[in-house]
Amino acid sequence: MTQIEIRDLRVEYKTPKSDEAFVAIDNISLDIEQGEFITIVGASGCGKSTLLLTIAGLVNVTSGSVTINNNTVNGPGRDRAVVFQDASLLPWRSVLGNVKFGLEMQRWKDDDIGERAKRFIKMVGLEKFTDYHPHQLSGGMRQRVNIARALAVDPDVLLMDEPFGALDAQTREVMGDELMNIWERDRKTALFVTHDIDEAIFLADRVIVMGRDPGRIKEVMKIDMERPRNAAMFESDEFAKYRRRLRDHLEEDMASMHLVTEVA
Amino acid sequence: MMLDFYRRNEAIILGTLSLASIGVVWQFVVDAGIVNPFFISTPSEVFAEASIQLESGKLYKNIAASMYSFVLALGLATIVGIFLGVLAGWFRDVESILEPFIWFKYSAPTIAFYPLFVAWLGYGTPTIVAIAFLFALTPIYANTLSGIKNVDRDLVRAARSFGARPLDVFLQVALPGSVPIIVAGLRLGVGRALTGVVVAELFGASAGLGYSIAYHAQLLETSKMMVSIVVIVLLGVVLTQLLTWLEKKTDSWRVH
Amino acid sequence: MSVVQSDANKINANAMKFDWPVSRSTTISVLSVVIFFLAWQIAPELGLVNGRFTSQPSKVYLAAIEVFRTDNFLFHARISLTEFVLGFSLALAVSVPLGALLGTSRYARLLLDPPLMALYIAPTLILLPIMVIWLGIDLPSKIAVVFLGAIFPIIVNTMAGMREADAQLIRAARSFGANRFDVFTRILIPSSLPSILMGVRLAVGRGVLGVVVGELYVSQAGVGHQLMTYGSAMRIDRLLVYALIISIFGYTLTSLVRLLENRVRNWRPQ
Structure with missing residues (x-):
């Protein structure tokens, strides 16, 4: 069943100084099935985060449409939850307080909130750190809290905006592995933005490759590898083949990049 | 052993040493006849005078009078400053409305309007509170404004x-995120309110530490003035330290 | 969800200052000062405050x-x-x-x-x-x-x-x-x-x-x-x-x- 339908999507940003609008993404059409894990890769400035945040309802659509379960997206909603980069936890709240935050904002019943939050903290393996504050946790632990916060509100679609972008390579691999384990339990539809090629292949059913100027879809690459996935797959010939293809795409963009000033 | 103890407490030891030697030098220059005690008194005389004032209840009365004005002024400045700062930080139009007046307040020495307040409120506590209120208002307002306005966009x-909803964002993100910077504004406000109180008391009051300085100055009683001066300096240090402590406490969640 | 969206726009306007053109805040500031001076000038004449205590902009100018x-x-x-x-x-x-x-x-x-x-x-x-x-x-x-x-x-x-x-x-x-x-x-x-x-x-x-x-x-x-x-x-x-x-x-x-x-x-x- 198709869960997310994106049709001729175009998003423009107003730049603060000039009247000219900057086209972040244009002409994007895509169908995403329920239970699919989609990763989005591309050089910086290709609009991959914009695409994700538009689906989240945090960025306004200029033209075209995004529908989820046949409802047109025009703002954040209970059917989606976002995992952001490192800095999006409330620093003055404990781990428990942060996981409760999403539930509170969505007006869940008070009696359910505490128990539910604890359950998801346990799921990401942080039950010993329930009362810790973000500044007392490592980057990897903070991202576990972020994931628990998003999953606790029981969304249909999980949106992840470079959630492991601030982590070192080793932690990143561990987190990718764990994310897979968690995801395997109920296989929610997931979109995952990254600039790490291996991560993109390892997690995905399909990899969306985006190009820039304007941000657009260059290729949709199906990853035919069995699930559950494991670290041994990194060494396989298949994996190497996907990796080479993605790398060709990205290098093409890199080559043209030094001509253009960076627009994050 | 000794050296170890010294190293660990070097700041405290040297600081105490320095304050103590100021006292010793002060006493010495008078005892040696280098400076006339009429000008600077001596630590021993100030101490003796302080004991007398403590016993007669005079010192307590003056401290109480000054603290009354201080608490009233700081309380008012806190309420008004945070209220206006929050409004201006959240609604850009309110900031635009207030900006020219705050601008003026920044550059105008409030004390220049002292005679105006005397004309309005007479000599005494109301004028003292008004001046101290205006002294303390600016940093509290400015810090609240910047805290609310510069709310972390990632968190929003x-x-x-x-x-x-907007109210959620305000109550759960903007306000708690601004607490440390608002407390920092309060710390500045404390010092300024104290200045406002004692300066206004210099000009016209019937009790208070500033009044006591001005009163004894007319009688050229240096020791008695020094008692109030020392108390004011101590009050300033203690109150500011208190707020610094509070600031650190509210700031503990910040990633340093 | 449409309610959430309109709320979200308001946050946008308040939290991100570049949403307002500069001229708006300047206009409001100028207006605010003008109104202040007008009120100061008129209030004593209407007897709302005692002019002896507040004076008036015109008098201050003179x-x-x-x-x-x-x-x-x-x-x-x-x-x-x-x-x-x-x-x-x-x-x-x-x-x-x-x-x-x-x-x-x-x-x-x-x-x-x-x-x-x-x-x-x-x-x-x-x-x-x-x-x-x-x-x-x-x-x-x-x-x-x-x-x-x-x-x-x-x-x-x-x-x-x-x-x-x-x-x-x-x-x-x-x-x-x-x-x-x-x-x-x-x-x-x-x-x-x-x-x-x-x-x-x-x-x-x-x-x-x-x-x-x-x-x-x-x-x-x-x-x-x-x-x-x-x-x-x-x-x-x-x-x-x-x-x-x-x-x-x-x-x-x-x-x-x-x-x-x-x-x-x-x-x-x-």
Whole structure:
């Protein structure tokens, strides 16, 4: 069943100084099935985060449409939850307080909130750190809290905006592995933005490759590898083949990049 | 052993040493006849005078009078400053409305309007409170404004992604995030309110530490003036330290 | 979900300032001032407030012309200005070297920090009556109060600026064979200049305050003296003229220092 339908999507940003609008993404059409894990890769400035945040309802659509379960997206909603980069936890709240935050904002019943939050903290393996504050946790632990916060509100679609972008390579691999384990339990539809090629292949059913100027879809690459996935797959010939293809795409963009000033 | 103890407490030891030697030198220059005690008194005389004032209840009365004005002024400045700062930080138009007046307040020495307040409120506590209130208002307002206005955009976005309403964003993100900087504003306000109180008391009051300085100055009683001066300096240090402590406490969650 | 969206837009408008065009806030600010002056002008005429206590913009304007023509304004201004300039120059001459010493020598800092901090926090203006006993009711006691008010912010900020100087820069300079003096003149001074100027900016405010308080307390001439005179004579219009002149002076000087501060800050890559 198709869960997310994106049709001729175009998003423009107003730049603060000039009247000219900057086209972040244009002409994007895509169908995403329920239970699919989609990763989005591309050089910086290709609009991959914009695409994700538009689906989240945090960025306004200029033209075209995004529908989820046949409802047109025009703002954040209970059917989606976002995992952001490192800095999006409330620093003055404990781990428990942060996981409760999403539930509170969505007006869940008070009696359910505490128990539910604890359950998801346990799921990401942080039950010993329930009362810790973000500044007392490592980057990897903070991202576990972020994931628990998003999953606790029981969304249909999980949106992840470079959630492991601030982590070192080793932690990143561990987190990718764990994310897979968690995801395997109920296989929610997931979109995952990254600039790490291996991560993109390892997690995905399909990899969306985006190009820039304007941000657009260059290729949709199906990853035919069995699930559950494991670290041994990194060494396989298949994996190497996907990796080479993605790398060709990205290098093409890199080559043209030094001509253009960076627009994050 | 000794050296170890010294190293660990070097700041405290040297600081105490320095304060103590100021006292010793002060006493010495008078005892040796280098400076006339009429000008600077001596630590021993100030101490003796302080004991007398303590016993007669005079010192207590003056401290109480000054603290009354101080608490009233700081309380008012805190309420008004945070209220206006929050409004201006959240609603850009309110900031625009207030900006020219705050601008003026920044550059105008409040004390220049002292005679105006005397004309309005007479000599005494109301004028003292008004001056101290205006002294303390600016930093509290300015810090609250900048705290609310510079709310972390990543956090706002995360809150919105869960469907937070504007009031949620304000109460759960902007306000708690601003607490440390508001407390820092209060710390500045404390020092300024104290200045406002004692300066206004210099000009016209019937009790208070500033009044006591001005009163004894006319009688050229240096020791008695020094008692109030020392008390004011101590009050300033203690109150500011208190707020610094509070600031650190509210700031503990920040990633340093 | 549409409700959430319209709410979300409002947050956008409030939290991200570039959503408003600049002209909107300027318009509102100007309007706000105009309304204030109108209300001030009209309220006494409608009998809402007693004009004797509030005066009116038109009266203040006329009083300003009078003050400049007939009130010996330049005489009073010169006296106040002399007090300010002398006290402030003295403060500059003492505080920058002292701050530099404290910023570079650990022992000097440990010894002098407690008394300096106490005086930085405490209202130095309370020393005014003592200054008057020592130095009399004329210029010298005011100069002393300006000096005492201005010196501590500069010392403290100079010290902070020197201490925050980039340790890597210093190491780099040392590796090229720079001696202590080179490090001081080539690295510590330039890199702490913004901080020193910030201290100077704060000191301007305190210095102006010192002049006014000193002259309000006891004086025979000067703008503060005029303030007191017109205050007791209930000439609110003239009182406001002098208060405005002092404000404009303080504002102009503070803005100039801030301008310099920003220029110096921009040398440094952030």
